[in-house]
Amino acid sequence: GEQVEQRPPHLSVREGDSAFIICTYTDSATAYFYWYKQEPGAGLQLLMSVFSNVDRKEEQGLTVLLNKKDKQLSLNLTAAHPGDSAVYFCAVSGGNNKLTFGQGTVLSVIP
Amino acid sequence: EAAVTQSPRNKVTVTGGNVTLSCRQTNSHNYMYWYRQDTGHGLRLIHYSYGAGNLQIGDVPDGYKATRTTQEDFFLLLELASPSQTSLYFCASSDIWGGEQYFGPGTRLTVL
Numbered sequence: 001g002e003q004v005e006q007r008p009p010h011l012s013v014r015e016g017d018s019a020f021i022i023c024t025y026t027d028s029a030t031a032y033f034y035w036y037k038q039e040p041g042a043g044l045q046l047l048m049s050v051f052s053n054v055d056r057k058e059e060q061g062l063t064v065l066l067n068k069k070d071k072q073l074s075l076n077l078t079a080a081h082p083g084d085s086a087v088y089f090c091a092v093s094g095g096n097n098k099l100t101f102g103q104g105t106v107l108s109v110i111p
Numbered sequence: 112e113a114a115v116t117q118s119p120r121n122k123v124t125v126t127g128g129n130v131t132l133s134c135r136q137t138n139s140h141n142y143m144y145w146y147r148q149d150t151g152h153g154l155r156l157i158h159y160s161y162g163a164g165n166l167q168i169g170d171v172p173d174g175y176k177a178t179r180t181t182q183e184d185f186f187l188l189l190e191l192a193s194p195s196q197t198s199l200y201f202c203a204s205s206d207i208w209g210g211e212q213y214f215g216p217g218t219r220l221t222v223l
Contacts (some may be wrong), residue, residue, distance in 0.1 A: 006153070030208055043115070043201055043214035044154075089153060097209030101153040 001096035006102025134202030
């Protein structure tokens with residue numbers, strides 16, 4: 001079945017810098033891609049969803065890139081601020097449409 | 112946006128204990144899911160359901176039962192809890208299989 005590798009597991013950036021997270025998936029039939037944010041003590045909140053016909057999507061300081069050739073999905077937070085400190089998960093919906101999650105990235109934004 | 116609630120938010124039990132985790136969603140979604148979250152593993156699917164009375168096995172079902180009593184309510188049952196089931200449990204719902212999932216706030220379960 002689908003496997004997803006998410007890197008890095010931990011990321012620390014200074015306020016105003018960019019934060020980059022990448023996921024590599026295995027199923028070439030994967031059609032839907034998601035990024036979630038989990039704040040302390042809370043559930044996962046959907047940040048952005050991308051369909052496979054989109055290579056790049058930008059919303060509110062977030063940029064998602066989809067490289068289908070290399071089976072990679074990335075999230076870039078431009079100008080990170082302390083409120084962005086959280087755990088970020090990618091999730092992909094493969095050929096059987098089951099959602100598979102990455103292992104998560106703990107992002108710390110230092111003021 | 113879908114509203115998903117879970118209870119209890121925290122639970123401590125002993126090995127061999129009987130635990131029921133509850134989840135309710137109020138957006139009339141067809142699909143409901145139970146996940147466990149453990150460091151280094153992300154979220155792993157335990158069971159899911161596509162409607163009242165339906166139950167499907169996920170990726171890590173051993174030691175867990177589940178029941179979907181209504182469109183809104185999905186329960187996770189641990190009949191003989193073990194320390195390996197100490198984890199953070201999330202319920203989620205979605206309108207379609209593979210679609211956007213909306214998560215509850217989680218239940219932290221500790222099995223002593």
